Structure formats: structure tokens, C-alpha cells
Amino acid sequence: MKNKFLSVIIALSLICSCMAVSAFAATAFPDVLSPDHDWAAEQIAEMTDLGIIKGYTDGTFKPDRAISKIEALILFSRVAGYSDRSYAQIADFAYEKYQYLLEEADLDNYNSFKKEISFLLYKGVISEDDIIEYLEDEQYLEEFPRKDAAKFLANLMDGEIVKTDADELEFSDNNKIDDSDAGYIAYVVENGFMNGVQKDDGTIVFDADGGMSRAQVCVLLYRIMDKLQMSFEAGKVFKVDTEGGTIQFENEDGDDKSYIIPEDAKIIIDGTIGKLEEILEKSEILVTRHDKSIYSVEVLNPESNKTVKGTVEGVVARDNYARITVLVEETGEKVSYYGTEGFKVTTDGVADDMKSLKVNDYVVIKLLGTKIVSIDRLTAEATVQGTLKTINLNSPMTLSVSTVEEVSEEENVSEYEISEEVTVRRNGERASLRDMLPGDKVVLTVKLGKITKIVATSTKGSVTGTVKSITIASQSYVTLSTNGVESQYAIAMEAEYIVAGSKATIYDLRLGNMVTLTLSGSTATKIEQTAASSTTTKSGTVDSISTSYGYINIITNGAVNEQVFASKLGNTIGAKIIDGETGKEIQFKNIKKGDYVIATGAYTNGAFVAKTIVVTPVAE
Numbered sequence: 001m002k003n004k005f006l007s008v009i010i011a012l013s014l015i016c017s018c019m020a021v022s023a024f025a026a027t028a029f030p031d032v033l034s035p036d037h038d039w040a041a042e043q044i045a046e047m048t049d050l051g052i053i054k055g056y057t058d059g060t061f062k063p064d065r066a067i068s069k070i071e072a073l074i075l076f077s078r079v080a081g082y083s084d085r086s087y088a089q090i091a092d093f094a095y096e097k098y099q100y101l102l103e104e105a106d107l108d109n110y111n112s113f114k115k116e117i118s119f120l121l122y123k124g125v126i127s128e129d130d131i132i133e134y135l136e137d138e139q140y141l142e143e144f145p146r147k148d149a150a151k152f153l154a155n156l157m158d159g160e161i162v163k164t165d166a167d168e169l170e171f172s173d174n175n176k177i178d179d180s181d182a183g184y185i186a187y188v189v190e191n192g193f194m195n196g197v198q199k200d201d202g203t204i205v206f207d208a209d210g211g212m213s214r215a216q217v218c219v220l221l222y223r224i225m226d227k228l229q230m231s232f233e234a235g236k237v238f239k240v241d242t243e244g245g246t247i248q249f250e251n252e253d254g255d256d257k258s259y260i261i262p263e264d265a266k267i268i269i270d271g272t273i274g275k276l277e278e279i280l281e282k283s284e285i286l287v288t289r290h291d292k293s294i295y296s297v298e299v300l301n302p303e304s305n306k307t308v309k310g311t312v313e314g315v316v317a318r319d320n321y322a323r324i325t326v327l328v329e330e331t332g333e334k335v336s337y338y339g340t341e342g343f344k345v346t347t348d349g350v351a352d353d354m355k356s357l358k359v360n361d362y363v364v365i366k367l368l369g370t371k372i373v374s375i376d377r378l379t380a381e382a383t384v385q386g387t388l389k390t391i392n393l394n395s396p397m398t399l400s401v402s403t404v405e406e407v408s409e410e411e412n413v414s415e416y417e418i419s420e421e422v423t424v425r426r427n428g429e430r431a432s433l434r435d436m437l438p439g440d441k442v443v444l445t446v447k448l449g450k451i452t453k454i455v456a457t458s459t460k461g462s463v464t465g466t467v468k469s470i471t472i473a474s475q476s477y478v479t480l481s482t483n484g485v486e487s488q489y490a491i492a493m494e495a496e497y498i499v500a501g502s503k504a505t506i507y508d509l510r511l512g513n514m515v516t517l518t519l520s521g522s523t524a525t526k527i528e529q530t531a532a533s534s535t536t537t538k539s540g541t542v543d544s545i546s547t548s549y550g551y552i553n554i555i556t557n558g559a560v561n562e563q564v565f566a567s568k569l570g571n572t573i574g575a576k577i578i579d580g581e582t583g584k585e586i587q588f589k590n591i592k593k594g595d596y597v598i599a600t601g602a603y604t605n606g607a608f609v610a611k612t613i614v615v616t617p618v619a620e
Helices: 035-049 069-079 085-102 108-123 128-141 146-156 179-190 214-228
Strands: 230-241 246-251 256-260 266-269 284-290 293-300 307-317 322-328 334-339 344-347 362-368 371-378 382-392 398-404 411-426 441-447 450-457 460-471 477-482 485-499 514-520 523-529 536-546 551-556 561-565 576-579 596-604 607-616
Touching: 035 214, 069 108, 069 128, 069 146, 069 214, 085 108, 085 128, 085 230, 085 284, 085 293, 108 128, 146 179, 146 214, 230 256, 307 334, 322 362, 322 371, 334 371, 382 411, 398 441, 411 441, 460 485, 477 514, 485 514, 536 561, 536 607, 551 596, 561 596
Parallel strands: 266 293, 344 371, 411 450, 485 523, 561 607, 576 607
Antiparallel strands: 230 246, 230 284, 246 256, 284 293, 307 322, 307 362, 322 334, 362 371, 382 398, 382 441, 398 411, 441 450, 460 477, 460 514, 477 485, 514 523, 536 551, 536 596, 551 561, 596 607
């Protein structure tokens, strides 16, 4: 069943426990009809007439009453789809995924709303750091600041946030706006979701730290509704055609549906960005539309990535077939699992084979659907030596380590769960898990699959090369080309950046520039760019293309016409043209009118010549 966007909005009176339902119509609110609230009267009338937000029993609306942070989070969650029944299973999945972050938190009267907050985390509207900050000293009861409204709204809209300095904003209180908030504020203002506030002296401020009122919330929700026009359709997948780009499922009404999934649609599998070919039959699916266009496809794969722990009751191992019967620790039931060629068997993370498994061995089996992905036989206690690859501090905490087989010299990467009582020493001193860096040499003490002790050492070094790519994420990476060989390095969260002798940020690094990395293991703790980059980036929509002369005309976001050459005048195409969706290199002639491009290059004899052009194809 398709459910219109209005069904996902909760009446604000359900959030604010002090509110009572009013029988008064919107136009009867005397405190809204006053000249001070003309700017919000129409939106309040619309929202109250729809029953989305209600007044008080005394016939007033109290438009200037502030809303708290926790009330705002709950409201944003409902706007994101939480209260739509089509999202029920995904909401449960989100709560299981983030329960560790909230289960110990005491939210007083708001404890029953933890699932809504987990849903916001799943949707990427808020981050774990946002929640941790809100929980500290009961900040969630404070007024909801306008800067947070801008940030969460931009995330809800999946907006493209451009790095912006606060002094670039057109408000008289720019000196009170942090640069970290400026990009979000620029987005919501540019898209008409939020405006400045006029002071008595006529100046316009954004008032980033100021709280939001009920009237402002009404206007904001109204604008979101008008922009998104969201609807949902849930069901169960019965066929995926990767070649044709289609997916077929039975919806909640029992009707068979078949949709062509646009290339720009988000595909989210078990809360992680995925691909169409990774969707399994019998997966639960939710198709979200913005207006009439498919915006996202979210699926929960059946028993996807399930892990089973228990003791072995029986083993059958043949050349291309295996069966293992386990007394499952969680349920106490005997269950048989089957596998064919390709799954991995290890003992304490070290490569082994099925023949090593014996009755009463303790094993951890990972499944994808019903297929065995790996079996790890765990001894009472084992020591594992290798190189740290990744560390995940979300619950359950995990660490992956790389070891090299002595005979084949092949790399083997194994993942272990980290015990909550783990002890860590790094370079001979006591340390925390956050001090660990990819590339550290580690000696792990593992008891029944869980790491109880880590002894790590880091090697110091440096490397110089040309920047080929930069990935900015929760774990950022930089790829350098040194003597024609490309290597990727993780970047420490607290890394120091120096450009032309001055302190800088990761955003000041430029492709093609020479940099020197100071390394701890394989992680960069300091990045020095020897000179300020003369590289320029231009972006916009392609208006016309000249394949004969190797240039494109684009219209920038500021409605300015720019000419971008893919080669020096008179030469063949020299720029690298990259498909922004696949990451693959394409030909210049594949660029079409309407495509969105990001070109990086420099001016030569007055013309902008691109070294790299990233193309996002126009939706067809």
C-alpha cells in the first residue's frame, strides 16, 4: 500500500506532553492572528487543519513557545518515515543496531522514544556524536537551536553540503556562526527552508544558537512536506534482474509490482549502501518516492550476515559439499548448515580446512542467507600476530588483522570481536582502542573468539608522492602515486595538515599536488603539501558540448556560464573523464547536455583547462 507523506507526521501534541488537544479551528487562534505572526499564519492554519499540530484547550496556539531538542528529534524521526507502518521492520532493525548507544541512557519522560532516535541514526539525519552530546548533562531538554535544525534538515533532505566559511553568509551575526555549521545553514537558506531573523534595528541575523518556536516548526514542516511529497511501498522481493535494472516484489496488498530502479536511486541493504545485484530473493523491501520519482530502495536481506555460535555435533566434508550440525548456543537447538565451494574455514583466525573440525569443537559460523560464508574453530585461548587492518568501535566492537601464510605467502584477513574488558598497550604504554591505527603490528590474545588483550607497536616513517585521490568519510584515506606506484593510506582522525607552511584542513588538499605523509604504521598522522594549490574546481550543469574542440559549456550553481576545456587548445583530450556513479573512466563524447560535472584544473592562457572531470549522468 502506498502511504502519503502526511501519514508519517506525528501530531506535535503527542510529543509535547504538556499539550492538550483543542477543538478550536486554526483560524480561531487569537495569538496567531496577531500581526506579529502573519508570516506563519497560513502554514499554522494548514498544519492544524490537517491535525498535524494542535493548539491548547484555552483556544491558543502559543506560537512563540520553544521546542526542546528531544521533542525536535522525535518530530524529525516521524518526518523521516518512522511512524509509517511500511517502515516497521526497518525501524526494528535500526533499534537493534543502535540499542547499545541508548539502552543505558535515562531520558526521563522520553525513554519510550528511543526507537525514534535509533531510526534517525539509521537514516543518517543525526550522528552518534550528536546523540552523545545531547545525552551529556541532559542537554536534550534544552531548547532546539536553529543551527541543529539546519544540520538535521540538510541531512534529512540528503542535501549536497558545500564547505562554506561563516563570513560568506549574508547575515550580520556571521561572527557567531561556526564554520562547521555554515555549510548546512547555506543549504537550508539557499533552498528556502529557513530564513534569517530581522532584529528591531533592521539587521538580519541567523541566530544559530537561538531556539525554535512552535510557529517556526510549523513553517519548517510545511516546507519539508511541500518539497519531499514522500510516499512508501513495502513488500517482499521475488525477483531481481540486474541486467535490466528491475526489481519485482509482492506489496502489502498482495499485488505484484515491477519497477525499473533509476541509476541515481539509493540502494540500502541492512542499513549500508549496496548494489542491486546484492539484493536477495525474499528480502523485505521498501520503495520510497519523492513526488513520483523513486528516491531509494531499502531492503533487509533474509538472515543476512547472520552469525551462529555453538558446539559441533557432526561434520560431513567432501570435495564440493559440506554439512555441519551445531548445538546452537542461543537457542539450544541442533541445526544443520550447508555449504559448497568457496567458504573459508579457520582455527582462531588462521586458515584451516573442514577436516580439522571435530565433535565438541566450539565454532562461529557466518551465513549469507542460508549459505555458509565462513567457519572459525575457536580454542580456549589463542595468540594471533599480524597487522591491524580496521577497527570498529560501534557495538559489537570488532578488529580485523592481516596475517601472511608462511607457505603460500597469501594475505589472510580475519575479524574478531573485542571484549568489553580488553586491555591495550601500544608502544609499551597503556592505551585505549582509539589510540590504535591501521598498520600497527599487533599481538592479540583471543579467548573463544573475543580479543581480551592487545599489544601493539607502531613503526614511524614517511612517504612523498602525488595525490591521486582523497576519500573523506568516518575513516578518510589518501592515495599517493610514488615512482609510478599507487598506494592508499588511512588518515588519522587527529591528523595535522600543513599547506604552504600554514595550518590547514583535509579540504585544502588538492589532486595532483606533491605531499609528504608522516606515518604511524600505514596511517598518516601528518600531511604536508609543499605549496598552496593553484588548482581550481568548477561545477555545474552541462549546457553544450563541442567534441571537435574538446570543451563543454556549463551553467554553475550561481547561474554563471563557464567554459571548461578537456585539453589544451589544439591538443587531443587530456583530461581524465570519470563516471561519478561507477568510478570508471569514460570518453569525452559520453558527456551529455544536462549532466552534472565537477571539473578540477587550472587556467592556461586565460582558458580553464581541466585535469579531471567527474560526470554525474542526467537521469533519464
